[in-house]
Amino acid sequence: AASLSMILANLLASTAGKTPDSFVQLDMMRLPLGILSGMGFIGAGAILRRAGHIAGITTAATLWFLTVIGLCFGAGKIALGLTGTLAGLFTVSALLYVEERLDSDHEATLTIVTTSGGPPEQELRATLNHPKYEITSWGALYSPGDSRREFTCELKWRAPRQDTAVPQHVRALSDLSGVTRVQWSPHSR
Structure with a gap:
């Protein structure tokens, strides 16, 4: 997710940051920073410690990841969003396979x-x-x-x-x- 957000920021860096009639200037490097802090905070609330076991890490990571995927699609970078979606599905499936075999x-x-x-x-x-x-x-x-x-x-x-x-x-x-x-x-x- 971090890589995708940086790739998206770099792809959008060439976007004009200011229109002639606006006083607002876009800073594309704030995109990964906002995602990291905002969704990281929300994801931390999904992680629970109960009876010596930690639960919710996958949920927190998935929330963060889906936010970045949504930003990719929203920014019009469909190929990047699809590639990220496939990479995420593969990663979660592979980790589930490994987790089921661990003691x-x-x-x-x-x-x-x-x-x-x-x-x-x-x-x-x-x-x-x-x-x-x-x-x-x-x-x-x-x-x-x-x-x-x-x-x-x-x-x-x-x-x-x-x-x-x-x-x-x-x-x-x-x-x-x-x-x-x-x-x-x-x-x-």
Whole structure:
């Protein structure tokens, strides 16, 4: 977008900056400056930080880019506008392709219900101990007079965005003697 705005300013630099009956003089180099500051300010408002994640950068960049494309078409530089549009579509598509293949943060809540004769808490933790997964919290519910125990933990891991399968070591929990229920609840982002 910055390159397009400078190319547009250079193409329009030869435009007569002042008509004989006007006191206003055009300065074409103010065009990229105005775009950079004005749309940069608006784009900054589209960027949000939430729970340690930053969102809206693509939206901010697209707002800025489309402003420049609009100026190209508005100034009558159709070829430059079309070239910029194609370059922008290619760039966003290529980055989306790359982003889908990068690992992203995943979180899930795991609830395990056992009988009193089921595996002890340490064995459950050991089964969940996996280099790819981090237990971020662990809770236990022991009911007096009830033979049932309930363990709840929060897990965090990095994997490709489209990887939504239940991990094998979590599925293995249901095979343990005394485990009556395993509930896996991934958090959506």
